[in-house]
Amino acid sequence: MPARHARLVLAAAVGVMIGLTAPHPAAAQYGAVDGEWRSYAGDPGSTKYSPLDQIDAGNFDDLQIAWRWASVDADVDLEAIGSDDERLSIFGLQATPLMIGGVLYLSTALYQAAAVDAGTGETIWVHDPQSYLGGKPTHAFRSRGVAYWSEDDGSDARIFWGTSEAYLVAVDAHTGEPIRDFGDDGRVDLMEGIPRAVRGATNYQGRNLIGVASPPAIARDVVLTPTIVSDFVIRQEAPPGWVKGVDARTGDVKWVFRTVPLGDDFGADTWENESWRYSGNANIWPPLSSDEELGMFYLPTGPPATTTAATASATTSSRRASWPSTPRPARASGTSRPCTTASGTTTSRPPRRSSTSPSTAGASRPWRR
Numbered sequence: 001m002p003a004r005h006a007r008l009v010l011a012a013a014v015g016v017m018i019g020l021t022a023p024h025p026a027a028a029q030y031g032a033v034d035g036e037w038r039s040y041a042g043d044p045g046s047t048k049y050s051p052l053d054q055i056d057a058g059n060f061d062d063l064q065i066a067w068r069w070a071s072v073d074a075d076v077d078l079e080a081i082g083s084d085d086e087r088l089s090i091f092g093l094q095a096t097p098l099m100i101g102g103v104l105y106l107s108t109a110l111y112q113a114a115a116v117d118a119g120t121g122e123t124i125w126v127h128d129p130q131s132y133l134g135g136k137p138t139h140a141f142r143s144r145g146v147a148y149w150s151e152d153d154g155s156d157a158r159i160f161w162g163t164s165e166a167y168l169v170a171v172d173a174h175t176g177e178p179i180r181d182f183g184d185d186g187r188v189d190l191m192e193g194i195p196r197a198v199r200g201a202t203n204y205q206g207r208n209l210i211g212v213a214s215p216p217a218i219a220r221d222v223v224l225t226p227t228i229v230s231d232f233v234i235r236q237e238a239p240p241g242w243v244k245g246v247d248a249r250t251g252d253v254k255w256v257f258r259t260v261p262l263g264d265d266f267g268a269d270t271w272e273n274e275s276w277r278y279s280g281n282a283n284i285w286p287p288l289s290s291d292e293e294l295g296m297f298y299l300p301t302g303p304p305a306t307t308t309a310a311t312a313s314a315t316t317s318s319r320r321a322s323w324p325s326t327p328r329p330a331r332a333s334g335t336s337r338p339c340t341t342a343s344g345t346t347t348s349r350p351p352r353r354s355s356t357s358p359s360t361a362g363a364s365r366p367w368r369r
Helices: 272-277
Strands: 009-011 014-019 068-070 098-100 103-107 113-117 123-128 147-150 157-162 167-172 187-189 217-219 222-224 243-247 253-257 289-291 296-301
Touching: 098 147, 113 157, 147 217, 217 289, 217 296
Parallel strands: none
Antiparallel strands: 009 068, 014 296, 098 103, 103 113, 113 123, 147 157, 157 167, 167 187, 217 222, 222 243, 243 253, 289 296
16 A cells, blocks of 8 residues: 555644624633534634543543544545645644534545544544545645534534635535535635636646635634635735635625735725735635634734735735625535444445546545444
8 A cells, every 4th residue: 555545543924803793692712611622723712722620630641542533535546546746645634623512523634524423433424525636735635624513503503614626615514415505516616706816727836726724713604714825936926815704504705805905995005016916825824713702703814925126015014904895606516425434443444436537526425334
């Protein structure tokens, strides 16, 4: 077996903020609650704090491994994909799982998502959007995690994550099936409407112009997905790192936050020689924080792609981001595949179908042992 396909095992900047104005019940940031881990960093405010005290310094040495979970990426036939990307590997498993209602939710290096029984390590479902067929990722095959959203009564629970070819995917948290009435058949195109971002086009390294590596943030039923624009820039005219506020129920784009402004936006006059017309990057790629009570997202930004003396002054002025605006809704297509449980202690799984050409459809399938 090639080294890059070896089995992985999981053992149990400058910042800006934007506000959402609709009224909503207060929910202060007090860390993880009810013994769960519902957000990437514990709670929307990224406190990374849990009050659980069952494990402490007195019993830590007595802990034993209860189960191991083998990454579902090992079932992808990397050789059949026929990619020449030396970074195509399952070793980038670096997601922080969510834990809600006794179920772990995580994404994998190849941008699959899985639900795992927290007590037994058995796989409940897997959704594979087949992002690895959508071109080389902007940086590498790595996904840091997913986001969870539900109606107040729990009647509709969804898992959201972004992919290496810049789609926002939504699936049912209980089944892994795509939410067909979200966006275009379960996904939203985060690249659509971004200047100089053409789907299928690549940078000088042959990599996608825009992708996603970090989990979305959610506040007041709006999903905000951080996006990567390549840092390996050799020209100024890269896509700008705009981000979209997407309706968690419908997939409609409610607004766009432009880190590089347009001509009438606040701060555009500080971009000397109208450098906003061609400057790119200033992307918002890492995990984000939000505040449900205040209706705010907090967004760390990178620098713009200013590489000549004529536009160097835009480097500092770009840190004043423009106000949100309302574009036409972004749409894209996608599908999923169901799956049944498989023990986390096993070392082999049934072979999955291989594919050698890009596809807009993902898959869901059950595993039976």
